Amino acid sequence: MAKPCNLPRSATHLTEIPNCTSTSMNYRPRSQLSVKSSWNSDSGQTRVASRVAKLGQKWREYQGIKNWEGLLDPLDDGLRHEILRYGDFVEAAYRSFEFDTSSADYATCKYSKNSMLERCGLGGSGYKVTKNLHATCGVQLPGWINRVPSCTSVNSTWIGYVAVCNDEEEIARLGRRDVVIAFRGTATCLEWIENLRATLTSIPNDVAPESKRAMVQKGFLSMYTSATTTCPSLRDMVREEISSVIDKYGDEPLSVTITGHSLGAALATLTAYDITSTFERSPMVTVVSFGGPRVGNRNFRSQLENSGTRILRIVNSTDVITKVPGFLADDSNDMTNRGIPVAGLPEWLQKRVAESQWFRYADIGKELRLSSDASPYLTKSDFATCHDLKTYLHLVDGFVSSTCPFRTKAKRLLAGTKHEKQQIFVR
Numbered sequence: 001m002a003k004p005c006n007l008p009r010s011a012t013h014l015t016e017i018p019n020c021t022s023t024s025m026n027y028r029p030r031s032q033l034s035v036k037s038s039w040n041s042d043s044g045q046t047r048v049a050s051r052v053a054k055l056g057q058k059w060r061e062y063q064g065i066k067n068w069e070g071l072l073d074p075l076d077d078g079l080r081h082e083i084l085r086y087g088d089f090v091e092a093a094y095r096s097f098e099f100d101t102s103s104a105d106y107a108t109c110k111y112s113k114n115s116m117l118e119r120c121g122l123g124g125s126g127y128k129v130t131k132n133l134h135a136t137c138g139v140q141l142p143g144w145i146n147r148v149p150s151c152t153s154v155n156s157t158w159i160g161y162v163a164v165c166n167d168e169e170e171i172a173r174l175g176r177r178d179v180v181i182a183f184r185g186t187a188t189c190l191e192w193i194e195n196l197r198a199t200l201t202s203i204p205n206d207v208a209p210e211s212k213r214a215m216v217q218k219g220f221l222s223m224y225t226s227a228t229t230t231c232p233s234l235r236d237m238v239r240e241e242i243s244s245v246i247d248k249y250g251d252e253p254l255s256v257t258i259t260g261h262s263l264g265a266a267l268a269t270l271t272a273y274d275i276t277s278t279f280e281r282s283p284m285v286t287v288v289s290f291g292g293p294r295v296g297n298r299n300f301r302s303q304l305e306n307s308g309t310r311i312l313r314i315v316n317s318t319d320v321i322t323k324v325p326g327f328l329a330d331d332s333n334d335m336t337n338r339g340i341p342v343a344g345l346p347e348w349l350q351k352r353v354a355e356s357q358w359f360r361y362a363d364i365g366k367e368l369r370l371s372s373d374a375s376p377y378l379t380k381s382d383f384a385t386c387h388d389l390k391t392y393l394h395l396v397d398g399f400v401s402s403t404c405p406f407r408t409k410a411k412r413l414l415a416g417t418k419h420e421k422q423q424i425f426v427r
Contacts, residue, residue: 005404059175063255063286064310068366074401075368083314083368084412085125086180086259086288087393092120093160093184093264094389107157107188117163126170127180131162131241135234135267137190138226139197139219156231157188159223160264162241164249176253179245179283181238181271183264185291185389191263194219198325199359200297203273214303215357216296217325220266224274238271239278246281254283261389262321265292269311269364273300276307287311287365290392293321294328294361301364311365316395318372319386326361370395374405 055062055078061071062082071079096116098105111119113129136156160183171177186192197219204225206213227233232240242256256275260268265287272287285308292313304311315322372378372386375398385391390412398410 005400005407054173055175057175059255060284063257063284064312064366065284067310068312068368072366072368074404075396075399080396080399083288083312083396084393086182086257087290087389087396088122088125089127089163089180089182090184090259090261090264090290090389091393092117092122093182093260095120096161097158097184097187099187107154109158109161113161116161125163126167127163127165127178129161129163130245131237132158133160133162133181133183133234133237134231135159135191135223136226136228136231137188137194138222139190139193154188155190156228157191159183159234159267160260162238162245164245176255177249179242179254179256181256181258181268183258183260183267183271185260185262185264191223194223195263195293197222200326200357200361203300208299212299214296214300216270216300217266217294217361220263220270220295223263224267224270234267234271235274238274242275242279246279246283250281250283256283256285257288258285259288259290260292261290261392262292262387265289265313266295268292269295269304272309272311273304273307276309277303285309288314289365290314290389291316291319291321291387293324294326295364296362297357297360298362301362304364313363313365313367314392314396315367315369316372316386316392317369320383321387326359328361328363368396368399370399371405374398376406 058078060066061068062076062079068079070076096109096111096119098108098110100106109116109132113132116129117123117125117127134156160181163180163182165171165174165178165180186195197217199218200215201218201221203214203216203221208214224234227236245254245256258268258271258275260266268287268289269292272285276282276285287309289311313322370392372391372395375395377394378385378391394410394412395406397412398406400407
């Protein structure tokens, strides 16, 4: 069993973990504690992290202007606070989504824009929701799908929101006006189908030679660009809102922070690319992603880096989702199947697939690598637990450095019922 490091408690974090603050290592064994579902939780609300000192000019470093050099190992406590704060906005996206397939409001937002953050425990965050965001699945379903329950054929779903910081005290603390775009993870049948469309496809309007073309996962791009006669594409909704934000606040210090979990992490990366490539006066754009899958190839990564977009990927080394889709092409052009090989394929065919440009992915952004194995409060070998957003926030709160992976005084509570734990698989 992992033993946490006995370090002083930070004052910037949240819910207490019972019986784990003693220097005598009086903590609960793994088998007695499970992860509470990151949505559908009536037992408590997400809490706003206690305010820390003004960020001043350091906010640019926390947003990645220096690629987070010197801030990740050991993890800077101010950056820890910011990561957890953005994680709470993602948590709010899960809490606001209607998961009940029997409800007439299935796959919509349960709350109004004016009440959403308050209903999710973020009423004191200083932000106001300005735009609801919807994503449309572009897969073509067979005609017989009409005979199955309607919940399986919901094309356009509420995927997240845009919130703008409008509290003067919080703006002063942050050092700028911040705009948050938050995305939830996979929730519907069609979204799962889009996740499985793992071949790489060229980004629209990319006129570079084929060998230099930026390519992204087909299903993720489909969800970002597809529309219906009644619902604009996620891309168009984002562009409209960011254009409005730039027109209104472009003359003051401004940042756009895009955050998401799982599928939401992938959409966050595509959104960042779209904003920086569309707007000449784009503010500083940063992605803080949790448990995200791979999104694109090396050319896509290069274009993101050249645009000035900063991406901080929070990765749990025991989370399978962060290792898919496709095969990973490293910087030396050698292929490695650090992804999950297709079961049953002969070795020669796996090699052929790996060499194809349609499956050659690249990890994108700066990585903060954590591990469920470092926490004494988590069960081992549980796919759902390893991928759950609450696990990620728990690990961020506990991580100190590569030599001290978990501190005794971490305060993010993990609890929940067996039923809730099973629901995590819908992510």
